[in-house]
Amino acid sequence: MPTPSVDLHPLPGDYVIARLPATARVPEGLLSLPPTEGYVSITRTPQELSIVCRAESAPAHAEIDGPWRALYAGGPIPFGLTGVVTSLVAPLSAAGCPVFVVSTFDGDVLMVQSADYGRARDLLGEAGHTLV
Numbered sequence: 001m002p003t004p005s006v007d008l009h010p011l012p013g014d015y016v017i018a019r020l021p022a023t024a025r026v027p028e029g030l031l032s033l034p035p036t037e038g039y040v041s042i043t044r045t046p047q048e049l050s051i052v053c054r055a056e057s058a059p060a061h062a063e064i065d066g067p068w069r070a071l072y073a074g075g076p077i078p079f080g081l082t083g084v085v086t087s088l089v090a091p092l093s094a095a096g097c098p099v100f101v102v103s104t105f106d107g108d109v110l111m112v113q114s115a116d117y118g119r120a121r122d123l124l125g126e127a128g129h130t131l132v
Contacts, residue, residue, distance in 0.1 A: 004084050004087050005087065005127075005128040005129050005130065006073040006074075006075075006084060006087075006088070006129055006130075007073070007074065007129075007130045007132050008071040008072065008073055008110070008124060008129050008130065008131050008132065009071065009072045009073075009074055009132050010069070010070070010071055010072075010121075010131070010132075011038060011039050011069075011070040011071070011072055011109075012038070013038055013054050013055065013056075014054070014055040014066065014067035014068065014069065014114055015038070015039070015052060015053065015054055015055060015066060015067065015068045015069065015070050015111060016052070016053065016054075016055050016058045016064050016065065016066030016067060016068065017050065017051075017052050017064070017065045017066060017068065017100060017111075018050070018051040018052075018053070018058055018059050018062035018063065018064050018065075019048050019049070019050055019051075019062060019063040019064075019065075020048065020049040020050075020051070020059060020061075020062050020063075021048070021049065022044065022045065022046055022047055022048050022049060024049045026042055026049070026051075027051070027059040027060075030042070030051065030053060030057060030059070033053075033057065037054065037057070038053065038054040038057070039052065039053070039054075039070055039072070039109060040052065040053045040054075040057070041053075041102045041104075041109070043102075052100075052102060052109075052111070055067055066113075066114070067113070067114040068100060068111040068112065068113055068114060069111065069112055069113075069114050069117040069120075070109050070110070070111050071109070071110045071111075071112075071120075071121075071124070071131075072107060072108075072109050072110075073088065073107050073108045073109075073110060073129075074106065074107045075106045075107040084108060085101055085103070085108055087127065087128075087129070088101070088108065088110050088124065088127075088129070089101065089110075090127075091123045091124065091126065091127040092112065092116075092120055092123055092124070095119070095123055097112060097113075097116045097119065097120050097123065098112070098113055098116070099111065099112055100112075
């Protein structure tokens with residue numbers, strides 16, 4: 001089966017991955033940011049409240065990792081299509097490029113450390129993905 005290739009749309013700005021205690025409240029205003037202010041993902045597990053957002057929107061008092069850059073593999077990508085995330089992560093992993101991936105209903109957001117962004121774009125292009 002051929003490896004899927006996708007269009008990757010760079011999301012402007014730097015992002016962070018923030019960790020708060022599992023019992024923390026979602027920071028006010030984060031979900032009311034307009035889509036033009038960037039991508040926001042909020043996930044709660046029994047161990048943590050994890051937030052991905054633009055660096056300037058990072059919640060106070062959170063453990064922060066970043067900066068990261070984001071590429072959106074937009075779709076909708078059919079749920080039955082296999083190997084999309086692998087096709088994005090494998091070339092970066094082989095080159096020692098750390099990644100963070102969040103999947104949505106329509107697509108996937110691939111994040112790479114800001115320092116690796118140029119190299120990651122080249123590697124993804126060489127792997128057959130189109131950078132829009």
